[in-house]
Amino acid sequence: MEAVEKAIQNQVLKVAETVEQQVDAEIQALEKLDIDDIEKLREKRLQDMKKQAKQHQEWLAMGHGEYSELTEEKEFFDVAKKSQKIVCHFYKSDTPRCKIVDHHLKNLCRTHIETRFCKLDVNRAPFLTERLRIKVIPTIVLVNDGKTKDYIVGFTDLGNCDDFSTAMMEWRIAQSGAINYNGDLLQPPEEGKRSKKSVFISKKHTIRGKASDSDDDDDDYQ
Known part of the structure; x- marks a missing residue:
């Protein structure tokens, strides 16, 4: 000894x-x-x-620092031409979990000025929805350098629960490089959470009827 x-x-x-x-x-x-x-x-x-x-100042002029709604598909392509990093939430107004996503992205857009945060109603974006093979709502598309780097489909990657924290959402988005992140990418901020059903969700909301099986993670928008 x-x-x-x-x-x-x-x-x-x-x-x-x-x-x-x-x-x-x-x-x-x-x-x-x-x-x-x-x-x-x-x-x-x-x-x-x-x-x-x-x-x-340039980022703020391009709409960074706020969580804005895109009114049509063309706006998405315009955003992709200007902003290097994009977090876009594809949603439906009658899907309760989309409001949960809205809450977290509204918080994150203020702390990650380097990234453009936006949302797009899938009913207004049939071409993009088809092209990106978005089938589960909510789906968050993560873009870096004009390329689709990743998707957050539903809440499976966020602890498979509805009460995950903004820090958990931030960590998951950071996996794609769509935001600058100073934390540990290998260690999620919340471990040990178990899957549980929300009392607010009565059924899984999909557009096409099944989960996305897209393997095309490199769509070029520019």
């Missing part, structure tokens, strides 16, 4: 020495900077901030 403790102590000391060396190296690098170097770093940081602010 004593030998094990000593080995652990030695390992901890080695790690501490490595960290200390890294800190010393960073301090030495900073000490070598002259006024011109510091001014260059300051100017670079300022330019980066200006660039980020400009990008932010």
Whole structure:
């Protein structure tokens, strides 16, 4: 036991020495900077901030930061030409679970300005619904760089329940790269949830009568 403790102590000391060396190296690098170097770093940081602010304004001008409804299919293609990242909810107004999706996407659109969040009634989009082979409602289409990267079909990937959190929805969307995500993509924020029926859902809502079996995850909209 004593030998094990000593080995652990030695390992901890080695790690501490490595960290200390890294800190010393960073301090030495900073000490070598002259006024011109510091001014260059300051100017670079300022330019980066200006660039980020400009990008932010451009996103807002394109409808990012809000959860908007598209009135027709053509709008979807227009959005895809302008925005790199898109989260589009294909819904039906008489499907209760679509309102649950609306709630979470309204929250996420404000924290992920880099992504365009929108919704489209399948009754107004017969061509897209057929092309994307959307059969289960709700379905969320996740687009990155003009390509369909993934689908969230129903709530199966969200814990198979109706009371999943916005964090769970965020984590699932992030799997496709449709939003910037700082968390652990390998670890969902909610584990251990079990499938349960909602008292609000009386039947599975579909458009075509069966679950989607689409293998075409690379539709190009541009």
